[in-house]
Amino acid sequence: MTQRTTDIAVGLFMLAGLAALLFLALQVSGLSPKSAKSTYTVYADFNDTGGITPRGRVSMAGVTVGSIDSITLNKETFQARVAMSIHGEVDNIPADSAAVIRTSGLLGEQYIDISIGGDMDSLEPGDTFYATQSAMNIERLISNFASGK
Amino acid sequence: MIDRIASFGRSSIGFVISIGRAGQFLGGVLSGIPRPVTGFPLLLKQLYSVGVLSLAIIVVSGLFIGMVLGLQGYTILSDFGSEAAIGQMIALTLVRELGPVVTALLFAGRAGSALTAEIGLMKATEQLSSMEMMGVDPLRRVIAPRLWAGFIAMPVLAIIFSMVGIWGGMLVGVEWLGVFEGSYWGNMQASVDFRDDVINGVIKSIVFGFVCAWIAVYQGYDCVPTSAGISSATTKTVVYSSLAVLGLDFVLTAVMFGNF
Numbered sequence: 001m002t003q004r005t006t007d008i009a010v011g012l013f014m015l016a017g018l019a020a021l022l023f024l025a026l027q028v029s030g031l032s033p034k035s036a037k038s039t040y041t042v043y044a045d046f047n048d049t050g051g052i053t054p055r056g057r058v059s060m061a062g063v064t065v066g067s068i069d070s071i072t073l074n075k076e077t078f079q080a081r082v083a084m085s086i087h088g089e090v091d092n093i094p095a096d097s098a099a100v101i102r103t104s105g106l107l108g109e110q111y112i113d114i115s116i117g118g119d120m121d122s123l124e125p126g127d128t129f130y131a132t133q134s135a136m137n138i139e140r141l142i143s144n145f146a147s148g149k
Numbered sequence: 150m151i152d153r154i155a156s157f158g159r160s161s162i163g164f165v166i167s168i169g170r171a172g173q174f175l176g177g178v179l180s181g182i183p184r185p186v187t188g189f190p191l192l193l194k195q196l197y198s199v200g201v202l203s204l205a206i207i208v209v210s211g212l213f214i215g216m217v218l219g220l221q222g223y224t225i226l227s228d229f230g231s232e233a234a235i236g237q238m239i240a241l242t243l244v245r246e247l248g249p250v251v252t253a254l255l256f257a258g259r260a261g262s263a264l265t266a267e268i269g270l271m272k273a274t275e276q277l278s279s280m281e282m283m284g285v286d287p288l289r290r291v292i293a294p295r296l297w298a299g300f301i302a303m304p305v306l307a308i309i310f311s312m313v314g315i316w317g318g319m320l321v322g323v324e325w326l327g328v329f330e331g332s333y334w335g336n337m338q339a340s341v342d343f344r345d346d347v348i349n350g351v352i353k354s355i356v357f358g359f360v361c362a363w364i365a366v367y368q369g370y371d372c373v374p375t376s377a378g379i380s381s382a383t384t385k386t387v388v389y390s391s392l393a394v395l396g397l398d399f400v401l402t403a404v405m406f407g408n409f
Contacts, residue, residue, distance in 0.1 A: 006197045013201045017305030020312040028240050028315060030338025042303045057339060
């Protein structure tokens with residue numbers, strides 16, 4: 001075992017470690033260089049946020065266009081105020097669009113879907129969604145059905 | 150009765166003394182910063198024997214653990230009809246827990262015991278004292294490169310372990326059991342956070358690497374210089390390292406992920 005072989009083996013070992021870290025960053029945690037690009041924040045008030053969590057997905061027609069930043073309680077209206085950051089290039093969301101909480105599959109994760117409105121004006125950074133639709137609550141659905149409403 | 154209390158007291162004192170000696174020893178090793186020119190080849194040589202040679206066992210066990218996680222996870226999750234979450238389960242389990250912990254346990258068995266035996270034999274054959282005679286500081290020449298090598302190699306090995314495990318899980322989950330590949334990676338990416346999960350796992354493995362390497366070199370340096378002494382020191386290295394890793398893992402997990 002010469003010194004040079006040792007050097008090469010250790011160098012390859014460290015490179016393999018770096019490559020693995022890169023794999024964990026990009027492929028496993030979905031940290032893409034793209035996520036560092038500009039985003040803007042919009043808000044939505046929900047009566048019931050169900051199971052959405054920060055870092056959850058915000059999508060539009062099934063395409064991910066942003067992520068959920070924070071979920072706080074608005075103490076005046078007792079609604080949940082969700083802040084979400086939308087990718088900078090999606091800058092033409094119609095101002096009368098609605099934010100809807102949906103579930104992927106029957107038991108999958110919940111995410112926010114933006115259903116498109118028809119307004120010519122678009123949402124500006126810091127704006128709040130005009131209309132929202134809260135998470136589907138199966139218990140409430142069943143009780144409404146049972147009481148015939 | 151009094152004798153029992155006395156022997157308990159004696160062993161407690163011995164325990165505290167050995168902790169103190171290990172601390173002193175660590176201080177001695179770390180205060181002698183390796184010289185960049187002469188120290189670097191020594192460090193490389195140790196990185197080779199501690200890191201590169203451990204790679205085979207790490208890759209093979211990572212692969213099998215990932216595959217077992219895939220199989221077990223699929224069996225349990227398919228009861229709830231949510232086998233698409235298998236990627237998330239495998240990735241979080243490996244990155245947060247199994248990667249650092251199993252790597253540290255394997256490292257203690259594969260590299261830690263070798264370090265102890267090597268240093269212990271150097272002590273038994275009086276190589277260490279003859280180095281001192283020649284004016285070479287054995288702490289700096291023999292111990293420090295081994296300690297640093299363990300410290301550096303462990304996080305690298307743990308990261309490789311996690312990666313291979315996730316790939317092995319994909320092999321079973323996607324290729325064999327037929328989970329849709331998009332949901333395997335998609336669920337994973339939605340739930341694994343680089344800062345909270347990956348980096349915390351790396352921090353864990355750095356701590357484990359430090360503790361394992363410290364225990365290994367200290368046990369070797371402190372052993373009774375006979376063949377029986379070396380064998381008991383090697384055993385102690387593996388036992389103490391494993392216990393320290395599992396104990397520390399609980400503490401670190403509670404600190405990192407315990408804030409519900």
